[in-house]
Amino acid sequence: MKKAWLLAAVAAFALSGAAEAKTLKWGAGREIASLDPYSFGETFTLSVLNHVYEGLVRYTGDLKIEPALAESWETVSPTVWRFHLRKGVTFHNGDPFTADDVIASLARVSDAASPLKGNLPAYKSSKKIDDYTVEIEVDGPYPLLLNDLTNIFIFDKKWLEEHNALKPTDVGKGVTGYPTDHANGTGPFSIESRQPDAKTILVRNQGWWDKPQHNIDRIEFVPIASASTRVAALLSGEIDYTNVAPLQDLPRLKASSDVKVMQTNELRSVFFAFNLKDQLFESDVKGKNPFQDIRVREALYRAIDIDAVQKRAMRGLSRNTGALIAPAIPGYEPSQDERPPFDLNAAKKLLTEAGYPNGFSFQMNCQSDSLVNEEEFCQAVASMWSRAGFKPNLSMAPRAQQTPKRTKGDFDVLSFGWANEPMIDAYSLLVQVIHSRTGTAGVFNWGNWGDPKVDALIDKAGVELDNAKRIELMKQALKLVKEQTLFIPLHQQPMAWAMRANVETMVQASDNKPRLWLTKLK
Known part of the structure; x- marks a missing residue:
């Protein structure tokens, strides 16, 4: 066959004329x-x-x-x-x-x-x-x-x-x-x-x-x-x-008369997700999971200088975000796009209040061949978390090695990118990533971060035929997720194609x- x-x-190739x-x-x-x-x-x-x-x-x-x-x-x-x-x-x-x-x-x-x-x-x-x-x-x-x-x-x-x-x-x-x-x-x-x-x-x-x-x-x-x-x-x-023109090389590519560059921001939003199971995968804290404390999650959020990440790791081409979805995605709410200000002292204070004045260690799972400049932004954030008193152990490897670990839940923090495709709708992120694992929902919920109240809103949105009501339900679900700091948004990643x-x-x-x-x- x-x-x-x-x-x-x-034969088809020959008919078209090899020359x-x-x-x-x-x-x-x-x-x-x-x-x-x-x-x-x-x-x-x-x-x-x-x-x-x-x-x-x-x-x-x-x-x-x-x-x-x-x-x-x-x-x-x-x-x-x-x-x-x-x-x-x-x-x-x-x-x-x-x-x-x-x-x-x-x-x-x-x-x-x-x-x-x-x-x-x-x-x-x-x-x-x-x-x-x-x-x-x-x-x-x-x-x-x-x-x-x-x-x-x-x-x-x-x-x-x-x-x-x-x-x-x-x-x-x-x-x-x-x-x-x-x-x-x-x-x-x-x-x-x-x-x-x-x-x-x-x-x-x-x-x-x-x-x-x-x-x-x-x-x-x-x-x-x-x-x-x-x-x-x-x-x-x-x-x-x-389809992946390196951001750091765009000026060089644009300077070539033999090359054309096409550039915009992608629908894909990039964020960090937590292991919220009863115990961390790789940590010096045993018997409990510090990430289950919202003060610890907020400390991690506050410790990220997103402007520095954008300028250095993303070459100024990403779009900083406080939302988990891009503005073009139905379900986006501008008020949810705001980020808490970078404040290292506030991060250290929250960490101390949570009972970890000397921080704690955890594994940070990132991929070397997946998201745009992922290695660079993961290294930058790991350094920022270290300055706040955390002890991140950055695990950087190709997706072929990291994916099995992610699907098994063998991580503490991981980098995540979601474009809401093929739906082009916030329901994609909500039902596949944020929802608890039940049936076809929560397929990518690798860290047990589901919440019953959020699940109920997602389930209602999934059967609501009135589009305005459906979008409002999705906004409510995303608002609860944001209020609980279940994830740390970073940016919508840039996309650059180059061609002869x-x-x-x-x-x-x-x-x-x-x-x-x-x-x-x-």
């Missing part, structure tokens, strides 16, 4: 987690795999929802949505796309073992009406199903069955399967070859159902963790594009997702 795909790709074939060399800041889009709820991996797999609906370049594998839909009751599927669509291996594929995919992604089940929090069941009609039932009136479905990609049921892959994989738990290293979607590009941590080759799907706006025949995806190496590769022409002059058009949306099917090369 794989050989047939490769032969088809080679005229257009290749985009993409130098990414890190590797994707897997070729299986259900293996981990991580935006970057999903954004790359969206070139291979597709959902029933999708976001446009200006973040509006439009039809994809579903041509149209309607609600037949407050809890049932009917989707009319696109006819004539085929998977990359030639199998036809039908309702059976949708049913199998929804069962796989909503499986109790699926790391992505939190991306479909209201899903209850689905059924086939005919080969091109599917009904999806949610567990109550729910206004965000279409938003959720933008990142629920559809698999080929027959392909899953052939490879014993109807059950999901899980990168965080080391559970792999055939889809971990193989792919078969309906998207604008198919996987020609893959060498993990080295290079993944995508080639144009000549049989894509949509009318292509791109003219790319081949994408060479290469993870380049070193920022300096990535910049050198772009300036020399070894790569054509990077041969990249003629590139669409940059604030969700920081490359959409190379909208890109043209000269």
Whole structure:
């Protein structure tokens, strides 16, 4: 089967004319987690795999929802949505796309073992009406199903069955399967070859159902963790594009006549989260957890000089925030964006009042290849906390090493970034991160920071169809979270893309997702 795909790709490449074939060399800041889009709820991996797999609906370049594998839909009751599927669509291996594929995919992604089940929090069941009609039932009136479905990609049921892959994989738990290293979607590009941590080759799907706006025949995806190496590769022409242009190198890149830079602030908010279990993971305090005392959490908050973090670690390009969501996200409240002023003496006083005049040690889990300048801002904050009397032990490592620790709760403080995708709504953060772990809620609640009052507000917001009332409920939930200092917000991180002059058009949306099917090369 794989050989047939490769032969088809080679034939298509030859027909387009090897001399005229257009290749985009993409130098990414890190590797994707897997070729299986259900293996981990991580935006970057999903954004790359969206070139291979597709959902029933999708976001446009200006973040509006439009039809994809579903041509149209309607609600037949407050809890049932009917989707009319696109006819004539085929998977990359030639199998036809039908309702059976949708049913199998929804069962796989909503499986109790699926790391992505939190991306479909209201899903209850689905059924086939005919080969091109599917009904999806949610567990109550729910206004965000279409938003959720933008990142629920559809698999080929027959392909899953052939490879014993109807059950999901899980990168965080080391559970792999055939889809971990193989792919078969309906998207604008198919996987020609893959060498993990080295290079993944995508080639144009000549049989894509949509009318292509791109003219790319081949994408060479290469993870380049070193920022300096990535910049050198772009300036020399070894790569054509990077979605992670290092902030410290933007002046140098802008000065090159061969390079273009696109820059804005991302939807993603960055914050610190606490281990609020009964005991810390790695500390000289035994038998209790100091972070359960709000005075300790407030001391940590007060000890951060956010202006210094922005100026030094983020090169003045981040947006300081006291809120957990960006202004563009429904649920944002300007009054919640205010931060307590930096006050080292106040931090020390709070720490003493809490019974820790000499501070205490704890482990701080950060990742070297995830958030923008994460290593730098974590080091800066660790230094500030030390000056307040705390004894942070900074654990800095690639996400491949840190993710399993995070999912198991083996941390005391961790850096966290959340873009509220695919919902583009505060409910995403509230139900997946802040809510207590129950059913599909709280999938990313790794530190036991849930609160019954907050949970109740989130649950009400999840079934409220009046949008104004729903947003007010979310604001109330976020207000309680802020009042309890359950998290320490830092900033909305900057996003900077850089590309060679041969990249003629590139669409940059604030969700920081490359959409190379909208890109043209000269």
